[in-house]
Amino acid sequence: EAITIQELANRMAERAVDVIKLLMKQGQMLKINDVIDADTAEIIAEEMGHRVKRVSEADVEMGLMGDEDAPDDMVSRAPVVTVMGHVDHGKTSLLDAIRKADVVTGEAGGITQHIGAYQVETPGGTVTFVDTPGHEAFTAMRARGAKVTDLVVLVVAADDGVMPQTVEAINHARAAEVPIIVAINKIDKPDADPQRVRTELLQHEIVVESMGGDTLEVEVSAAKRTNLDKLLDAILLQSEILELKANPDRPADGVVVEAQLDKGRGPVATVLIQRGTLNVGDIFVAGSAWGRVRALINDRGSNVDSAGPSVPVEVLGLHSTPEAGDQFVVVDAEQRAREITDYRERKRRELKGAPSSARASLEQMMSQLKEGARKEVPVLIKADVQGSAEAIVQALEKLGNEEVHAQVVLYGVGGISESDVTLASASNAVILGFNVRANKQAREAADQSGIEVRYYNVIYDLVDDVKAVMEGLLAPTV
Numbered sequence: 001e002a003i004t005i006q007e008l009a010n011r012m013a014e015r016a017v018d019v020i021k022l023l024m025k026q027g028q029m030l031k032i033n034d035v036i037d038a039d040t041a042e043i044i045a046e047e048m049g050h051r052v053k054r055v056s057e058a059d060v061e062m063g064l065m066g067d068e069d070a071p072d073d074m075v076s077r078a079p080v081v082t083v084m085g086h087v088d089h090g091k092t093s094l095l096d097a098i099r100k101a102d103v104v105t106g107e108a109g110g111i112t113q114h115i116g117a118y119q120v121e122t123p124g125g126t127v128t129f130v131d132t133p134g135h136e137a138f139t140a141m142r143a144r145g146a147k148v149t150d151l152v153v154l155v156v157a158a159d160d161g162v163m164p165q166t167v168e169a170i171n172h173a174r175a176a177e178v179p180i181i182v183a184i185n186k187i188d189k190p191d192a193d194p195q196r197v198r199t200e201l202l203q204h205e206i207v208v209e210s211m212g213g214d215t216l217e218v219e220v221s222a223a224k225r226t227n228l229d230k231l232l233d234a235i236l237l238q239s240e241i242l243e244l245k246a247n248p249d250r251p252a253d254g255v256v257v258e259a260q261l262d263k264g265r266g267p268v269a270t271v272l273i274q275r276g277t278l279n280v281g282d283i284f285v286a287g288s289a290w291g292r293v294r295a296l297i298n299d300r301g302s303n304v305d306s307a308g309p310s311v312p313v314e315v316l317g318l319h320s321t322p323e324a325g326d327q328f329v330v331v332d333a334e335q336r337a338r339e340i341t342d343y344r345e346r347k348r349r350e351l352k353g354a355p356s357s358a359r360a361s362l363e364q365m366m367s368q369l370k371e372g373a374r375k376e377v378p379v380l381i382k383a384d385v386q387g388s389a390e391a392i393v394q395a396l397e398k399l400g401n402e403e404v405h406a407q408v409v410l411y412g413v414g415g416i417s418e419s420d421v422t423l424a425s426a427s428n429a430v431i432l433g434f435n436v437r438a439n440k441q442a443r444e445a446a447d448q449s450g451i452e453v454r455y456y457n458v459i460y461d462l463v464d465d466v467k468a469v470m471e472g473l474l475a476p477t478v
């Protein structure tokens, strides 16, 4: 009752690396040709939103059906857009202005509800916006393996130009392989210089259309509501190129974009449906939470019976609160939902209770590499901002050769926490912090489990240390 990761990925038509990442999140460090048991494979498949069919239960042979939707069942869906950019460049203002420009809410007197995402109907089509601007939402979701966004609108203030978080956002969108549309904002300001924005973007290899490139750009003013229609048109144009489609006639799956415990209503999650249609009464799993849909509430605050692809909807009926970025999937029976959540809980506990014998330091890795006892340098990266984290990961991926390579077990933004140490310890990884520190609990846990934590404030130094380990040249710390 076993299957290799590669084979499982093939059958699901997913990338093996995504399967490995998922397993990693559950505390299993495996490689592409490693074998996992049928139960694990089933959970993974379910988690990735596939319906699982064991070809013959009695048989030792297990089969997982790839559940790609038939081309004939695919129907166009609205693009899902995230707005990113430097602080104060007008992300929130733009999201608000666009929402107010919506024909339906506009006419209804602007009665809206914040649920973490909303849809805008334009004469040219519908657009879904994730309205938690900034990189955190995007980061949280990507860190958990969720691909939510089809397009990034990069907001750059015309009076300020390209700033550090602009660059971060660019890196971000690139890493996620999501196309960018540039919104040059604040063109109403007297000192606005849109041309400067275009030129500065060139340095980051973004060539906008008016400069002969293929990145769509629109000059807007969120304050004066100038050219919002043009921006929406650009989004729709770009999404036409992407040919976004999904099968609405299947059990739903999607991603949790927001979740909280509401005093009156209990656990509430906003889910962005990615495939299929979610109905009241459906049984579902979201991360390690599950429930039966008691009510669905749309972004206008109305109760609805169902929600299809690209539609954001608040879901009531959870038994506990999932997290942003959790995969959401409808299952056919309560029993199945319990099995999946139990399994995830168990994995989580196992990870917590993992023996603390694991010891990892860069120096030790170096000597093990020299002895030929290992072939990878497992590292866990925490950085102050996503852009740096991505930059570090990219640089580390370039290191190494056939014999040895860096293995990033996790990268993320924020201080080093106890759970980072737990994961590092489960993966025998060292923790490399860039412009962040470990909190007290994390330091204690690291001491106890013998996990080395190193701090850096220059990316080059960090990468250089890992390189030195690979080359057997790391200088001993004094």
Ligand code: GDP
Binding pocket: 085, 086, 087, 088, 089, 090, 091, 092, 093, 094, 133, 185, 186, 187, 188, 189, 220, 221, 222, 223, 224
């Ligand atoms: P965020 O941090 O990117 O979400 O930026 P905000 O939307 O909070 O905007 C920052 C500041 O810029 C606020 O004071 C806005 O009123 C202002 N602002 C945003 N868009 C425009 C614009 O198009 N024109 C002008 N003049 N000010 C704007």
